[in-house]
Amino acid sequence: MSFLKIQDIHHTYFSNQTAATALADISLDIEKGEFVSFLGPSGCGKTTLLSIIAGLFPPTSGKILLENKPLKANSDLSIGYMLQQDYLFPWKTIEENILLGLKLIKKDEGLERIKTLKLLSDVGLGDTGKLYPRELSGGMRQRAALARTLAVDPKILLLDEPFSALDYQTKLKLEDLVFETLKSFGKTAVLVTHDIGEAIAMSDRIFLFSANPGSVYKTFKVPDELRELTPFHARNHPQYPMLFQTIWKELESLEY
C-alpha cells in the first residue's frame, strides 16, 4: 500500500464568468521515504496539485489518501509546505519563527523547544536564533524556513520551487542540505521545479506534467547510481547528462 495515494484528481478554477481546468485525471502513488519531483512548463498545475495535497483547498473531484486515510483525518500536522520564498514572519525572531508551528499546538516549551533549536543548528544557523529575518541572507532565510517546516515533524514535505529565488551557488549548497536532512529523517518529499537538473539530482522519480489541462505526461525513474549520490555529485555523474537529454527532449516536444 502506498504512503501517499493521489486518486483521479480533477481541479477546475471557477470565477464569475469562466471555468479553467487546471488539473485533469491525476493519479499517482508515492512511497514512504521517496523523493519525487513534479516537472513541467509554467501553468501546468504543479502548484495547484501541491496545494491540494497540502489540504489548502479541496479538489473539484478525486481524493488524496495519506497512509490509507483521507487527509482530513490526518489532522496532526502531517504535511510540511515550503514555498518559493521563505515567508518568515518579519516581526518574529528566527527562533520564534521556527517555533511557530509548535506554538500553535501549544508545544513550544521543554523538550520540543530544545529539539527545534537543535534543528536550527542542523541547518547551520545555530547562532542566529535571536536575529530577525531581514538580518539574514536569502539562503539562510530559506534554511530557516526548512527548519520551521521540519519542526512540527511532518510526515511528508511539499516543496514548491524552494530554491528558485536563490543564486546558483547557494542553490547547489541548499539542495545538498535539504537532500541530506530529509534522508537523515527518512522523510517523504515532493519537489516542484522548473529545473530539469535539480529534479534529476534530488529525486528518486520524476513526474513530467503537460499543460492544458495539467496531467501527468510521463514518469522517469532516476537510476540507482544517481539516487545514492548527493545532488552535487549526481550532477557530475556520467549518467546525469543522458537522463537530462531524455527529459529535455520530452519537454521540448510538449511545448510545441
Add this chain to the structure above:
Amino acid sequence: MWHLFIQKLGDGTLLSHSGVTLFETVLGFIIGTLLGTILASLLWWSPRLSKTLDPYLVILNAMPKVALGPIIIVAFGPGFPSIISMGAIISIIITTIVVYTAFREVDPNYLKVLQTFGATKTQAFREAILPSSFPTIISTLKVNVGLSWVGVIVGEFLVSAKGLGYLIIYGFQVFNFTLVMLALMIIAVFATIMYQLVELLERKLIKD
C-alpha cells in the same frame, strides 16, 4: 497674551478647561481607533457582514461627521458623553475602512504557512493579520490625533459649557481675541505632544 496666560493659569480656569478638553480628546481618540479596529476585525472575520455593511461604510465615510453633532447631543445629552462621541465618531469609519483594507492585503502566503500548520482563524488573525497591519494602524493613529481634536472642539462649540472649544466660542462672543488665540495655542501644543507620543509608540512597535 502672555499676561492673560499667567492670569488664567493663576485662577485655575485655564487648567480646568484644558484638562477637560484633553481628557475628552484622548478618550475620543482611543475609542475611535479601538472601535474602528474592532469593526475592521469583525468585517475580516465575517465576509457576510462585510458584504452587507460595505455600501453603508462608503456612505458614512462620505458624510461630514460633524453634521451629526446635533443628533448626538439629542441622543447623549449636552455633556461629556456627547463630546467624546464626537471625538470618536469622526475617526471610526475611516479607521475601519483603512484597517480592513490592510487586513485584506496581507500576503496570502503567510496565511498558507499558518494553514499548513493547522492554525485556526483566531490564530491566523493574531499571528499574521494583526501584526502585519501594525504599520497601517499606526498611520491611522496619526491621522486620528488630528481628527479627534476636530470632533471634540466642534462638540464643545455645540455644547458650549466647558473646555478649550468653549473658550474659543466665548472669547469670540465677547471680542476677547487674545483668549481665542491663547486657546488655539494650547490646542496646538497638546496636539503636537499627542502626535509625538504616537511616533514614540511607532518606534517601539515597529522595528523595521
